[in-house]
Amino acid sequence: MTDANPILDTTGTLLERMGIVLEEMSPGRVTAHMPVAGNTQPYGLLHGGASAVLAETVGSVASALHAGKDRIAVGIELNCTHHRAAREGLVHAVATPVHLGGTLATYAITITDDSGALVCTCRLTCLLRERPPAS
Numbered sequence: 827m828t829d830a831n832p833i834l835d836t837t838g839t840l841l842e843r844m845g846i847v848l849e850e851m852s853p854g855r856v857t858a859h860m861p862v863a864g865n866t867q868p869y870g871l872l873h874g875g876a877s878a879v880l881a882e883t884v885g886s887v888a889s890a891l892h893a894g895k896d897r898i899a900v901g902i903e904l905n906c907t908h909h910r911a912a913r914e915g916l917v918h919a920v921a922t923p924v925h926l927g928g929t930l931a932t933y934a935i936t937i938t939d940d941s942g943a944l945v946c947t948c949r950l951t952c953l954l955r956e957r958p959p960a961s
Contacts, residue, residue, distance in 0.1 A: 853892035885950030
């Protein structure tokens with residue numbers, strides 16, 4: 827990991843395992859996509875937990891960018907409402923801020939399929955803390 831942007835090194839992380847690709851990254855908007863293939867439940871539909879991982883990823887990255895390099899963002903609440911199934915292609919996530927405070931950051935996340943149809947809506951709240959010393 828780099829000191830300046832430790833959230834950008836996804837080597838060996840869940841993001842890498844699930845095929846999540848971060849695209850646009852700023853405290854005001856983070857986007858990413860993920861393949862449906864390999865992230866399904868036994869019925870062949872996108873797993874709800876995979877949607878939650880994608881949502882927490884974009885919301886956490888945005889929160890960490892808002893927090894700055896001397897602080898970290900730790901997720902404390904995630905909720906997801908699943909609207910429709912995705913069976914193939916990619917799903918696309920967009921995180922936008924609801925609240926950007928000094929100790930909490932909350933993001934609304936939408937997940938859509940390749941046609942733009944809404945798959946899932948989520949809200950993530952992160953606690954912003956001082957970065958612990960390196961051990």
